[in-house]
Amino acid sequence: MKLNMTEPRLAEELKKMEGEYEPLLPVERKLIWYTFSTGVVLLAIFVLISRWFV
Amino acid sequence: MTNLAATLNQETASEGEALAIVQSRVTEDWLAVWIGLFVFALSLGLLAGIDLLGWAVTTSVWTVPAKALAPASKLYSHLPASFSLVATYFFLLAVLLVGAKALRADLKRFAAGFTAIFIVSYACWFLGSWAYIAATPDKRAALKIPWSLSLTNESGFILALLAGLIVGNFLPGVARWLQEAVRPELYIKTGIVILGGFLGIAALEQRQLATSVIFRGICAIIEAYLIYWPIVYFVSRRYFGFSREWAVPLASGISICGVSAAIATGGAIRARPVVPIMVSSLVVIFAVIELMVLPFAAQHFLYNQPMVAGAWMGLAVKTDGAAVASGAIADALIRAKALAVTGVIYQAGWITGVSATVKVFIDVFIGVWAFILAWIWSAKIEPRSGEKVKVVEIWQRFPKFILGYVATFLIVLGIGIAAPGLIPKVKASMGQANVFRAIFFLMTFFAIGVLSNFRKLWQEGIAKLAAVYVLCLFGYIIWVGLLISWLFFHGVLPPTLKG
Numbered sequence: 001m002k003l004n005m006t007e008p009r010l011a012e013e014l015k016k017m018e019g020e021y022e023p024l025l026p027v028e029r030k031l032i033w034y035t036f037s038t039g040v041v042l043l044a045i046f047v048l049i050s051r052w053f054v
Numbered sequence: 055m056t057n058l059a060a061t062l063n064q065e066t067a068s069e070g071e072a073l074a075i076v077q078s079r080v081t082e083d084w085l086a087v088w089i090g091l092f093v094f095a096l097s098l099g100l101l102a103g104i105d106l107l108g109w110a111v112t113t114s115v116w117t118v119p120a121k122a123l124a125p126a127s128k129l130y131s132h133l134p135a136s137f138s139l140v141a142t143y144f145f146l147l148a149v150l151l152v153g154a155k156a157l158r159a160d161l162k163r164f165a166a167g168f169t170a171i172f173i174v175s176y177a178c179w180f181l182g183s184w185a186y187i188a189a190t191p192d193k194r195a196a197l198k199i200p201w202s203l204s205l206t207n208e209s210g211f212i213l214a215l216l217a218g219l220i221v222g223n224f225l226p227g228v229a230r231w232l233q234e235a236v237r238p239e240l241y242i243k244t245g246i247v248i249l250g251g252f253l254g255i256a257a258l259e260q261r262q263l264a265t266s267v268i269f270r271g272i273c274a275i276i277e278a279y280l281i282y283w284p285i286v287y288f289v290s291r292r293y294f295g296f297s298r299e300w301a302v303p304l305a306s307g308i309s310i311c312g313v314s315a316a317i318a319t320g321g322a323i324r325a326r327p328v329v330p331i332m333v334s335s336l337v338v339i340f341a342v343i344e345l346m347v348l349p350f351a352a353q354h355f356l357y358n359q360p361m362v363a364g365a366w367m368g369l370a371v372k373t374d375g376a377a378v379a380s381g382a383i384a385d386a387l388i389r390a391k392a393l394a395v396t397g398v399i400y401q402a403g404w405i406t407g408v409s410a411t412v413k414v415f416i417d418v419f420i421g422v423w424a425f426i427l428a429w430i431w432s433a434k435i436e437p438r439s440g441e442k443v444k445v446v447e448i449w450q451r452f453p454k455f456i457l458g459y460v461a462t463f464l465i466v467l468g469i470g471i472a473a474p475g476l477i478p479k480v481k482a483s484m485g486q487a488n489v490f491r492a493i494f495f496l497m498t499f500f501a502i503g504v505l506s507n508f509r510k511l512w513q514e515g516i517a518k519l520a521a522v523y524v525l526c527l528f529g530y531i532i533w534v535g536l537l538i539s540w541l542f543f544h545g546v547l548p549p550t551l552k553g
Contacts, residue, residue, distance in 0.1 A: 020297070022297050035279075043538065050266075
């Protein structure tokens with residue numbers, strides 16, 4: 001079977017998505033929030049370590 | 055990315071080919087390791103008194119074209135420069151043909167494409183080394199020229215990129231003819247493996263600084279995964295309405311390391327192969343735009359903070375090739391401006407080294423991140439009965455070229471620590487290997503340009519995808535990347551040659 005790089009056309013894919021919106025699940029919200037907050041906390045810790053100890 | 059990228063310029067590809075595209079990356083990764091280690095090993099012949107690579111061609115800044123080219127080693131100085139150039143071409147052709155055979159490429163088409171890429175890329179290098187373009191202010195008197203653009207001979211990289219863009223956007227027939235050899239990821243990864251040895255030398259000479267750079271590089275990558283990714287994912291899901299299948303590769307492509315991350319995380323959540331491929335095409339295009347803009351911005355605003363600039367290139371520019379390439383351009387531009395404005399001559403290679411270090415550490419964790427997403431998706435979001443995520447997938451998704459980079463770095467460091475008397479010879483060895491590193495970088499620039507078909511992507515209706523990319527990249531990632539680079543590398547300066 002040939003897969004044309006223009007099929008599925010991106011425009012069609014995007015149109016399809018507009019009609020079938022997938023709401024953010026609670027687990028996705030948790031993933032976003034936990035990841036971001038862990039990043040900010042680690043960033044602060046590593047900045048302090050790099051300034052004081054390295 | 056090779057086959058993937060080549061496909062981006064094709065009109066069609068079979069579904070099987072699309073899957074093979076994703077799967078063949080591992081092979082190409084290993085190939086970069088072996089080619090890089092091969093060149094590295096040959097260069098170490100100097101330690102045993104055997105000059106195995108000294109015939110390779112080098113180009114110095116020139117005013118008289120006939121005097122531009124020369125063999126890398128004095129031992130071969132009797133050789134005509136043209137012989138040296140041709141020998142370098144045949145050596146690379148032979149080595150890469152073996153690699154192309156391993157990749158099951160069409161050898162005739164590869165040889166023809168490589169020949170054209172080598173000729174155009176080296177011509178750009180040669181032109182970029184013209185004194186009026188390349189000479190820094192301190193060299194003008196010796197070269198007897200009244201002015202110069204002070205772009206150093208790395209301007210050849212920019213010329214190669216422009217040449218590639220012309221081919222990719224205006225000569226589609228030529229681009230198709232070249233495609234078998236248009237393998238930017240293979241070239242850059244090979245170059246990075248060789249770069250490891252070069253950075254090993256830098257680490258030997260400045261151990262404390264090198265340790266500091268490595269630690270800060272590790273710290274800085276948390277941003278790519280933990281600070282970039284969730285925001286881009288949230289924006290694309292919440293405000294642009296992308297499905298999870300599209301949002302994961304898109305967030306990974308914009309946040310982490312472009313093509314590799316889009317493919318790895320797309321696979322992790324079982325996205326259709328075409329999704330990461332589409333995202334990757336966008337990543338390549340924007341990486342080129344960043345490559346043409348950010349090094350010059352860094353030169354203008356960060357010439358007094360070179361390491362911040364290097365880390366910024368590694369964090370903000372997506373794809374390995376474009377990131378390290380941006381680091382190389384920023385290295386040249388910033389050193390030239392620092393010399394012109396402050397009179398300080400920074401040692402070459404440290405800015406590129408920081409970009410490469412940051413990028414390499416980001417790559418290391420792609421497999422881990424893909425594993426985490428695969429586990430969340432299979433256990434929480436789209437659970438499938440009897441399906442378990444295996445830890446071995448972390449290894450399968452690990453970018454293998456990093457092993458080569460670490461190996462060359464540690465070998466050079468080990469030799470230097472065990473036998474300090476050998477350091478000058480190791481340095482000379484890495485100087486020879488660096489000749490090939492520069493050529494691999496050059497071909498990367500040209501290949502990236504060839505693959506950047508702006509018009510075709512626009513025709514694909516990429517505007518909405520591009521809108522997310524533009525918003526997140528230029529509204530968030532670049533600035534947060536700059537802030538974090540500043541936090542970690544502010545005040546850390548490369549060694550100077552003279553003040």
